[in-house]
Amino acid sequence: MSNRLETLCAEKGLKMTGQRRILCRVLAESDDHPDIMEIHRRSLEEDPKISVATVYRTMKLFEDVGVVQRHEFGDGRARYEELEETHHDHLIDLTSGKVIEFVNDEIERLQHEIAEKLGYKIQFHRLELYGVPLSEAEKRADADKYAGADKEQAKA
Numbered sequence: 001m002s003n004r005l006e007t008l009c010a011e012k013g014l015k016m017t018g019q020r021r022i023l024c025r026v027l028a029e030s031d032d033h034p035d036i037m038e039i040h041r042r043s044l045e046e047d048p049k050i051s052v053a054t055v056y057r058t059m060k061l062f063e064d065v066g067v068v069q070r071h072e073f074g075d076g077r078a079r080y081e082e083l084e085e086t087h088h089d090h091l092i093d094l095t096s097g098k099v100i101e102f103v104n105d106e107i108e109r110l111q112h113e114i115a116e117k118l119g120y121k122i123q124f125h126r127l128e129l130y131g132v133p134l135s136e137a138e139k140r141a142d143a144d145k146y147a148g149a150d151k152e153q154a155k156a
């Protein structure tokens with residue numbers, strides 16, 4: 001059975017070897033943003049003979065033909081994800097390295113507005129937020145703040 005990524009690779013004219021298929025599958029099944037070592041670790045479960053060099057070369061190839069997106073989230077490690085049809089942005093937890101995906105219509109709209117004012121049409125963009133988790137006290141303070149903001153808006 002072939003997945004979307006495999007089909008895309010074939011469309012781009014890549015010869016699909018067994019190991020490339022495995023790497024497509026690993027990426028398609030990853031909903032996080034694994035680095036080379038993690039992709040390698042996951043692919044070993046399907047083929048113990050896949051080398052780190054193969055993973056590295058294949059990711060480079062996938063990136064070059066535009067089926068995979070490479071990210072660098074500030075820790076010097078390249079991480080990969082399948083290039084999706086729908087756009088999303090990332091929030092990176094600096095304490096755990098966890099990557100959270102989000103979409104915000106207001107941010108998307110603002111970006112187009114800014115570009116337009118500068119005389120441009122956006123072709124693509126990348127937005128990365130870097131943060132640490134709120135403490136419990138900060139969470140409570142924020143909840144109060146937003147509750148207050150709602151009340152003010154209601155008054156106006």
Ligand SMILES: [Zn+2]
Binds near residue numbers: 088101
């Ligand atoms: Zn992502």
